[in-house]
Amino acid sequence: MRKILVVGAGQSGLQLALGLQSHGYEVTLMSNRTADEVRTGRVMSTQVMFHTALQHERDLRLNFWESQAPRIEGLGVSVTGPESRRAVDWVGMFEGGYAQSVDQRVKMAGWLETFTQRGGQLVIHGAAVSDLDYFSRAYDLVLVSAGKGELVSMFARDAARSPYREPQRALAVAYVHGLGPRPEHPDFDAVRCNLVPGVGELFVMPTLTLSGRADILFWEGVPGGPVDAFRGIRDPEEHLALTLALMERYTPWEHARASEVELTDAGGTLSGRYAPTVRQPIGRLPGGGLVLGVADVVVTNDPITGQGSNSASKCAASYLASILEHGEKEFDEAWMRQTFDRYWDTARHVTKWTNAMLDVPPDHVLKLIGSGGAYQPVADRFANGFDDPSDFENFFYEPEKTEAYLAAVAAR
Template identity: 75%
Template sequence: MRTVLVVGAGQSGLQLALGLQDKGYEVTLMSNRTPDEIRSGRVMSTQVMFDTALQHERDLRLNFWEGRAPRIEGLGVSVAAPDGSGRAVDWLGRLRAYAQSVDQRLKMAGWLETFVQRGGRLVVHGASVADLDYLSGTYDLTLVAAGKGELVSMFERDPARSPYDAPQRALAVSYVTGLRPRAEHPGTEAVRCNLVPGVGELFVMPTLTLSGRADILFWEGLPGGPLDVFRGVRDPAEHLALTLELMEKYTPWEYERAAGVELTDSGATLAGRYAPVVRKPVGRLPGGGLVLGVGDVVVTNDPITGQGANAAAKCAASYLSSVLMRGDRPFDEAWMKATFDKYWFTTGKPVTRWTNAMLAPPPEHVLNLIGAAGQLQPVADRFANGFDNPADFDDWFYDPVDAVDYLAEVGAGAGASSAE
């Protein structure tokens, strides 16, 4: 039986630990918090997971909340008019398979308890580099999935894959109850992406939290801009009031359905910022031991494209496959690099390219694509399903010529359908 140490109990670390455990590996998991501490803590993310990532959870029998979480059937985009008169663009793309969001406090606490119930060894301890230096020699493989703190310093920034060296958005999150449905699509659960040019973005998404059905209000503001006002706000009620004030000013169509919303609990707000970065996957310990970075330890993207939890799930699934294929051979540095490369080229690179593109001011052909989606439903649907498979954007989104050709093709198809 091969032994594995997994450090970090987020989406990638826990999913990978449970997957290895399911395949007969002897797994030790280090978490800096107990399940009860996670449940009673502050919200950690704005996760919406699309079908491919959800399937990885189903494959491991970890989809405990699938029957309770809202089934997200679409993804809508609204663009604020420059003169403040309302929406210049507004459309809803249909997903081929539903997405879902489960508050990570609920999910990670439940998964931790499941890991222990299935016979795993849980160590509640905030690991340091010195701890890993001492422990790693007793395991066949050490995986680091804790994306913050001292351990990240072991993984060198990859400048060739990291165009940004500073945060590109200031983030502010509120989990609320009482949000009314959009009047134009009252029966459809959907993620709403509201773009305010020169200011930032507001995302509104259905979720399942500790107390049941809720919605997430998530501002992404340009640093130094009018949305960058949450730093230093500690009181949850003040955080929500500021969120609503900004909604009233910049996205009044969303504000009008938010009258009477309340925070789900005292830990329902979060604010912060971080720089997108890709790191080299192998960390070297002071004693010479090697560790492999997992998930956002090695690929950290801004949440503007909603890929954090999805990429983490796909990374865990990819790494699990690589570990199983290794058999009883050593987990050496060459294998670690090859394992990361497999994940990078299938998932990490397409996600990073798309996310970095969305952080920059959109070029004219992208604006044309977003506008065309309001007239051509296949374009709206392709946008929406790109959240599940970001590699699809390579064929039509980045190059102006590809975009023109794609719109001409879709337009011709729509014209033929109308003629029939």
């Protein structure tokens, strides 16, 4: 039986560990927190997952909360214009299947318990490079999915694929109860993307949290701008008050349904920033051993396109397939490179799209987004790109392709 060590117990690490476990591998999982510590801690992300990523969980029978989480049927875009009025407002509908968000405190705690219940070896320890140097001798393969701290330093930045050295947004998240429905579509849930030119973005997302149905209010602020104001705020209520004040100023239509909101719990806020970065996939240990980076360790994107958990799930599924296909052969450097390259075929589309959305949109993209209000097929196609970002190659980046696409839609 092949022995594999997975370091890090987030979406990718746990999904991969549970997947390997289901195929008979002897898996050890290292986590820096117990299930109870995860469950009682602070929120970790916004994690709206679209159809393809959700299907990877279903394939492994890990979709434990699917019947409880809100079904997100579409994705809407609003653009703030003069006097904080909406210049653009539409909603596109998902065609392949609904999206869902489950608070990672719920999911990761549940998956950790499932892993141990199924006989997996769980080690509660914040791993350092020296630890991996020791453990690598006892395992056929070591996978690093812990995307922060010392371990990430083993993976060199890929400058050719990383155009930004500094964070492009300041992030602030609040989980709330009591948000009213969007009056434009009170009968179904949708992710709402509110774009405020020159200021940032507000995302509103239905979710399942520890106390049931909730909504996520998520500001992404341009560094140095008016939404870049959460640094140093430690009090959750102060965090929420600032979130709402910014909504009232820049997205009053969202603020109108937030008059009765309250935080879901004392751990329901999060703020920070990081630079989007692609890294080399192979880490070299002092003793000569090799480790393979997973998901956020090697491809970290800004959450402006909501791809973090989706990419983590897709990476875990891709790596699982590569491991199973490799059989009993050695997990050497060539295999590690091929395994990452296979995943990069998917991840490169996410990185390209996300980095484009962080920049000032060119005229043809503004026209495309504006056309979503006039043509439902445009709105639908843009919304479904969140599940399959590779489609943006066909109509988003190049003005000629955008114009041809819009002309074809108008003709129909």
